[in-house]
Amino acid sequence: MQLRSLFNSLKDGDSISFTYRFKEYGQLKERDLIVEADTNYKGDRLILSIKTKTGFLGSMNIDKVTPSRLKAYDYNMMSVRSTYDFIFKDMVMESIVVNRKGVLEETSSLDFKVLSELKEYVDEYQSLLHQDTQADVPEC
Amino acid sequence: MKLKPLFDSLKDGDSIAFTYQFEEFGQIKERDLIVEAHGNYKRDEVILSVESKIGLFGSMNVDKVTPTGLKAYSYNMMSVRNTYDFIFKNIIQESIIVNRAGVLEETSL
Numbered sequence: 001m002q003l004r005s006l007f008n009s010l011k012d013g014d015s016i017s018f019t020y021r022f023k024e025y026g027q028l029k030e031r032d033l034i035v036e037a038d039t040n041y042k043g044d045r046l047i048l049s050i051k052t053k054t055g056f057l058g059s060m061n062i063d064k065v066t067p068s069r070l071k072a073y074d075y076n077m078m079s080v081r082s083t084y085d086f087i088f089k090d091m092v093m094e095s096i097v098v099n100r101k102g103v104l105e106e107t108s109s110l111d112f113k114v115l116s117e118l119k120e121y122v123d124e125y126q127s128l129l130h131q132d133t134q135a136d137v138p139e140c
Numbered sequence: 141m142k143l144k145p146l147f148d149s150l151k152d153g154d155s156i157a158f159t160y161q162f163e164e165f166g167q168i169k170e171r172d173l174i175v176e177a178h179g180n181y182k183r184d185e186v187i188l189s190v191e192s193k194i195g196l197f198g199s200m201n202v203d204k205v206t207p208t209g210l211k212a213y214s215y216n217m218m219s220v221r222n223t224y225d226f227i228f229k230n231i232i233q234e235s236i237i238v239n240r241a242g243v244l245e246e247t248s249l
Contacts, residue, residue: 022218025219050217051217057217060216060218074217076198076200076214076222076224077191077192077197077198077200077214077224078197080224082216082222084216084218084220
């Protein structure tokens with residue numbers, strides 16, 4: 001799954017939530033994050049921002065979505081800019097949930113695999129059922 | 141007036157308010173700031189923090205008071221540290237207000 005195109009597909013009001021693994025003070029940690037899409041104040045451009053789901057650690061704006069990461073930035077109280085790269089490979093794939101206009105879509109690669117296997121199984125079952133039904137119909 | 145001893149003299153609950161001039165995106169601006177003193181979680185040390193008076197720009201912790209300014213820092217949401225030096229000579233008033241346990245004192249600079 002191309003995460004870049006997923007993030008670029010967001011429209012105003014959509015969001016993507018996921019769990020992110022990162023190192024903090026030498027320890028590996030996980031944090032539940034949410035990327036939200038909103039139009040800018042002029043209403044002519046879509047901007048992405050990222051924050052923690054719990055919301056008390058602040059937020060960052062997303063400058064660019066590259067093939068490998070989200071490049072984010074923020075400003076401190078004296079307008080000093082700091083940056084952070086959210087790298088796609090550090091996102092827990094199974095945790096990715098897309099919210100499009102209030103409708104949730106799970107997009108993990110694992111779920112895709114399970115769903116496609118399940119679909120194959122259902123198709124095969126339906127085709128067998130169809131064959132059986134055809135066999136039961138008496139010929140006129 | 142030496143500002144270092146003034147900031148170093150703050151006790152838990154005290155604060156100093158002043159107007160600070162600085163450059164932001166190429167323009168000279170002024171911001172009303174307040175430095176507050178709090179006891180740390182062990183209550184054995186006083187720590188200083190600085191925030192804007194209107195409070196919507198966030199805040200920074202003061203790491204050190206030097207003879208020329210306040211060395212401040214903050215962390216973003218992913219624990220990336222950034223720093224800022226509040227330089228005493230950019231405090232633009234002739235006097236600043238010190239609040240000691242609710243009692244206001246005006247100190248000439």
